[in-house]
Each structure stands twice: as structure tokens, then as C-alpha cells.
Amino acid sequence: MSIRFWSLCSVDAPLIDGGHASIIVNPQFSTGLVFPPGPFLLNDTETVPAAPSPVSLREAFWTWCRVALLSFGGPAGQIAVMHRILVDEKKWIGEARFLHALNFCMLLPGPEAQQLATYIGWLMHGVRGGLMAGTLFILPGAVSILLLSVMYAEWQDATFVQAFFFGLKPAVLAIVIEAVLRIGKRVLKNRVMLAIAVCSFVGIFFFKVPFPVIIAAAGLTGLIGGKLAPQWFQVLKGHGSSQPTASEIDLVSTLPEQKATLRHSLLVSVVCLTLWFGPILLLAALLGRESVFYQEAVFFSQAAVVTFGGAYSVLAYLAQQAVERFHWLQSGEMLDGLGMAETTPGPLIMVVQFVGFMGAYRHPGPFSPLMAGVLGSIVTTWVTFVPCFYWIFLGAPYIERLRQNRLLSAALSSITAAVVGVVLNLAVWFAMHTLFRRVVKQTLGPLTLDVPDWAASDPPAALIAFFACWLTFRTNVGMVWTLAICCAMGMAFRMMM
Structure with missing residues (x-):
């Protein structure tokens, strides 16, 4: 050596x-x-600093369990949790490598936070590590949503659940705000990056510009700017480009690079595509193409391919199809499912599990309603997340080879800045739906705005949100205690109402 x-x-x-x-x-x-x-x-x-010691699969398992259990607050909060634990605390992966992986995951359809966990797990322990990290990331949320779906369907009364979540949602809002500030501070290092983030927010918030268009425009801007003025656009430096310091040394940089080969790509494609489409064909053969299980498998497979920009980008489409076309849900129930997904750990796209459960529960076919609901929940979750593993295991080896490319660094820097604007848009959307009981759409020329109804403001939620922000930014009580305290406050407010 x-x-x-x-x-x-x-x-x-x-x-x-x-x-x-x-x-x-x-x-x-x-x-x-x-x-x-x-x-x-x-x-x-x-x-x-000395090179970090290797991490065993056992240690990684318990760390990913911790990440999963703390992954509240949608993608912004989840990415912040991973950054805090993996970059700042464990020093398993460096800042530049983390942002490089995040940029790649932002370009993929599906939940970027879950894919980021899969990517980092793959970097550390190969396919085994990726499967472990990605599966553990969604497991707590999947179990929680399944249990809440059973309660929701069986008793048709989510009052106690709503009381529990009433204080949790404002606390999650504080975590999202912290995430926006944390990510923005690390990326918006000059006026050009700040301008890109502002344009991104204005485009998606005021003009409803599709997320893929924003990402494509930001990437093109970065490529051109990296050629003409690299000092303004190469914010994300290639990992290992300078002498390591105590704050930069990390475990991933000491591991051997995993090469991209045609054999690997073919093997990943065969295995993942079989796992993805095999169950769909089996459902068609056993239950017929008219069964709700086959319809859910096909529909949510299609949604998994077009879910760019996170769950919010397809929620309206999912709700419309589930209510008007398939009659899986009743009007307004999508918001109940969204409330469950927003306040449980894991990706927000887990709301599809609730849709799958309710659709099968109401169209059980040869099964009992409860058994059908559980099967529908499993089918929906399977076809939603198997593609996520496929994108990572297929693309990660190739994207790793491009980490030192300066033009790519400039393009990814611009994309990251644009993503800050998109995440800020999600934070504003979440804030409006947390602090106000009703949000209406207003059109003003080319602008379409979500405007809160000030008459429907929620003072108790605002008070809890303010207290959660104080706990988050002014104390060191930690995320778990912040969530627990705010949840207790919410329960108390609900009991007094």
C-alpha cells in the first residue's frame, strides 16, 4: 500500500x-x-486526519434505521436528516460527494430522498448496502401508513389520528424550514446561484412551470455558464480535488471505486425489470386484467416513471384518476391520506399506499375487504419503489465516473441551486396547508396562485409552529424531542376544542 x-x-x-x-x-x-x-x-x-475506519454492515444497518425513524418532513427534512447524520456526524460521505449524489437523484423520477439513501448505501457496501438503506428508509413509513389505513377504513373515524397529527404537522414545518436554510447555505454561494434559485421559485410557484423544464433549463444554463464563466458556476467541486482537511475527510473517499460495465448494466436490468413486471403479469394471470390489483399495479407503475419533482408534482393527477376514473377514493379522502404521509416517516409518495389500500378495500374481489386492502397496499408499494432501486443501481456507476468533469460540475451546481427554489416552493405549499384550514386557487392573467383563506387561519397550529421553530433554531433539544413536545401540545389543543 x-x-x-x-x-x-x-x-x-x-x-x-x-x-x-x-x-x-x-x-x-x-x-x-x-x-x-x-x-x-x-x-x-x-x-x-487519519482515514476513517471501515463501517460494518451491522453498524450501517442501525444507522440507516435511525435515519429512517427520523425522516419526517418530506424530502427537504429527510435530506437534512441524512446530511446531519452521514456528513456532519458520521463523516461517512463528504459534502461535495453528498451533493453530487443528491443532484443525480433529483434528476430521477421517484422520491429523491429514498434514492439518495440507496445511492449512499450502494457507495459504501455495494448492492447489499443500497438495498438495505433504501428498504429501511421506506419501511417505517410503510408500516405506519398500513396501520393508519386499516384504522381509517375499519372505523371510518380518524379523529384521534387527526388529534395526534395536529401538533406534529407544525413541527414538521419547522424542520422543513431548517432544511431549506441548511441546503441553501451550502449551495447559494454567489449571486448567480442565488438568481437561479429565485428564478426557479418564481417559475414553479407563480407560473407552474413543470419541474423537468426547470431542471433542464438550469442544467443548460450551467453547461453554458461553466464554459464562459466557470468561476461563477463551478460551486460543487469534484471530490478529492484538494488536500484533505479535518472537516473534509470521509469514509466513502477511501473506498475503491465501483466500475461501470456492460455486464453489470445488463444484469441489473434483467433482475430489476423481472422484479418489476413479473408480479404484474402474475396478477393478470391469476386475477384477470379487470381486477383492482392489476389496475393498481399498472397505474402506479406508470406514475413511478413520471414522478419528477417529488410527490407534489403528481398529487393532483393521482387524486383525479383515483376518484373520477377508478373510484378508489371518495372526494376529499386524498387529503386524509396526504396528511398521513406528511406526518409519518418516509417519502411523501407513500400516500399512494393509502390509495392502493382504499381502492382494494372497496373492490376486494375474491378476498375479504381487509385482506384485499393489505394486498393492494403491498402491490402499490412494490411497483412504486422497485423502479427507484433500478434507476440507482443502473445509473450510479456511470454518474460516479463523471464526478471530476468540470462542465458537469457547473451543470449540477446550477441544478442544485434550482432545486433550492423548488424545495422552497414545497415549504411554502406545506406552510399554507398547515397554518390555514382552506387554500384556494386564484388566476391572474398567466399566474395561477394558491392563496390561503385568511378567515380560515389556524391560530393553534401557528402557535405550535412558532414554538417548533424556537425549539429548532434556538435550543438543542433535537428533532425527536421537538416532534414529541409539539405532538403533545397538539393533543392538548384538540382536547380543549
Whole structure:
């Protein structure tokens, strides 16, 4: 193996015995001093950290469980949780590598936070790590939504659930706001990036510009700007481009790079496509093409391919089809499902699990309603998330090869800045639906705005949100305690109403 000898000039050299040591060379003497491995002093102010120790699958498993259980607040909050634990606390992945992976996941259909977890798990432990991280990320939410769906369908009364969630939603709002500030602070490093973020927010909030159009425009702007003025557009630097410091060293940078090969791509495609379409064909053969299970499998497979920009981008379409075309839901029930998904851990797209459950519960076919609902929930979740693993395992090896490409870095920097505007739009949308009981659409020329009804404001929710922001930004009680305290406050308010 080889190490770096740190002195007034750095030298790379192999160790014959296969071991390693840290050597400081003093230019005034002809010999060097040998020290044990580990951090050591370069001068009065700088130290070089030792490479992090390998992480076992067991340790990774419990860390991903922790990430999953804390993944409230939609994609912004979930990405913030991963950044805090994996980048700041564990130092498993560096800032540039994390943002590079996030940018790639933002370009894919499906929940970007779940795909980011899969990507980082793949970087650390290959396909096993990706499967573990991605599955654990959705498991708590899937179990929670299934249990809440059963209660909702069986008793037709979600009053106690609503009381529980009443305080949780404003707390989640505070977490989303923190996430927007955290991500923006790391990306919006100059006026050009800030201008891109502002244009992104104005386009999607005021003019309803589709998310893929915003991403394509930002990427093209970055490519052109990276060629003409790279100093303004290359915000996300390639990982490993400079000497590591104590704040930059991470585990992923020490791991061997996973190569992209045609054999790997073919194998991933065969396995994932079989797992994706095999159950659909089996449902058609066993239950017929008219069964609700086959219809749900096909419909949500289509939705999985077009869900760019997160769940909000397709919620209106899903609600319309589920209510008017398939009659799986009654009018207004989509919002109940959305409330469940917004206030349980995991991706917001888990609302489709509620839709799948209710659709099968009301059209059970040869099964009992409850058994049909559970089967419909499983089918819907399966066809929604198998494609997510496919995109990551197929594309990640190729995108890793492009990390040092300067033009790609400029394009991804612009895309990240645009994503800040999109996430801010989601935060505003979430705030309106949390702090107001009714939000109406108003059209003014080419503008279509969601405007809160001020007569339908919710003072208790606003008070809880303010308190949650105070806990988040002014204290160190942590996310779990913030959620628990605000949930207790919400229950108390509901009991007094």
C-alpha cells in the first residue's frame, strides 16, 4: 500500500512490509521521525486526519434505521436528516460527494430522498448496502401508513389520528424550514446561484412551470455558464480535488471505486425489470386484467416513471384518476391520506399506499375487504419503489465516473441551486396547508396562485409552529424531542376544542 509523507513538501511512497506509518521530515536533518498511525501535527494550526475506519454492515444497518425513524418532513427534512447524520456526524460521505449524489437523484423520477439513501448505501457496501438503506428508509413509513389505513377504513373515524397529527404537522414545518436554510447555505454561494434559485421559485410557484423544464433549463444554463464563466458556476467541486482537511475527510473517499460495465448494466436490468413486471403479469394471470390489483399495479407503475419533482408534482393527477376514473377514493379522502404521509416517516409518495389500500378495500374481489386492502397496499408499494432501486443501481456507476468533469460540475451546481427554489416552493405549499384550514386557487392573467383563506387561519397550529421553530433554531433539544413536545401540545389543543 502507499501513504502520503507530510512535510514541507509531500511525497508518495510504498511501504515494503505492507504496514503504514506517518513520517515528518525536517529539512534541517537528514533523518525523519516515525510515529504511529493517526492524526499528527503539521504545524501550529493544521492537522491531517487519519482515514476513517471501515463501517460494518451491522453498524450501517442501525444507522440507516435511525435515519429512517427520523425522516419526517418530506424530502427537504429527510435530506437534512441524512446530511446531519452521514456528513456532519458520521463523516461517512463528504459534502461535495453528498451533493453530487443528491443532484443525480433529483434528476430521477421517484422520491429523491429514498434514492439518495440507496445511492449512499450502494457507495459504501455495494448492492447489499443500497438495498438495505433504501428498504429501511421506506419501511417505517410503510408500516405506519398500513396501520393508519386499516384504522381509517375499519372505523371510518380518524379523529384521534387527526388529534395526534395536529401538533406534529407544525413541527414538521419547522424542520422543513431548517432544511431549506441548511441546503441553501451550502449551495447559494454567489449571486448567480442565488438568481437561479429565485428564478426557479418564481417559475414553479407563480407560473407552474413543470419541474423537468426547470431542471433542464438550469442544467443548460450551467453547461453554458461553466464554459464562459466557470468561476461563477463551478460551486460543487469534484471530490478529492484538494488536500484533505479535518472537516473534509470521509469514509466513502477511501473506498475503491465501483466500475461501470456492460455486464453489470445488463444484469441489473434483467433482475430489476423481472422484479418489476413479473408480479404484474402474475396478477393478470391469476386475477384477470379487470381486477383492482392489476389496475393498481399498472397505474402506479406508470406514475413511478413520471414522478419528477417529488410527490407534489403528481398529487393532483393521482387524486383525479383515483376518484373520477377508478373510484378508489371518495372526494376529499386524498387529503386524509396526504396528511398521513406528511406526518409519518418516509417519502411523501407513500400516500399512494393509502390509495392502493382504499381502492382494494372497496373492490376486494375474491378476498375479504381487509385482506384485499393489505394486498393492494403491498402491490402499490412494490411497483412504486422497485423502479427507484433500478434507476440507482443502473445509473450510479456511470454518474460516479463523471464526478471530476468540470462542465458537469457547473451543470449540477446550477441544478442544485434550482432545486433550492423548488424545495422552497414545497415549504411554502406545506406552510399554507398547515397554518390555514382552506387554500384556494386564484388566476391572474398567466399566474395561477394558491392563496390561503385568511378567515380560515389556524391560530393553534401557528402557535405550535412558532414554538417548533424556537425549539429548532434556538435550543438543542433535537428533532425527536421537538416532534414529541409539539405532538403533545397538539393533543392538548384538540382536547380543549
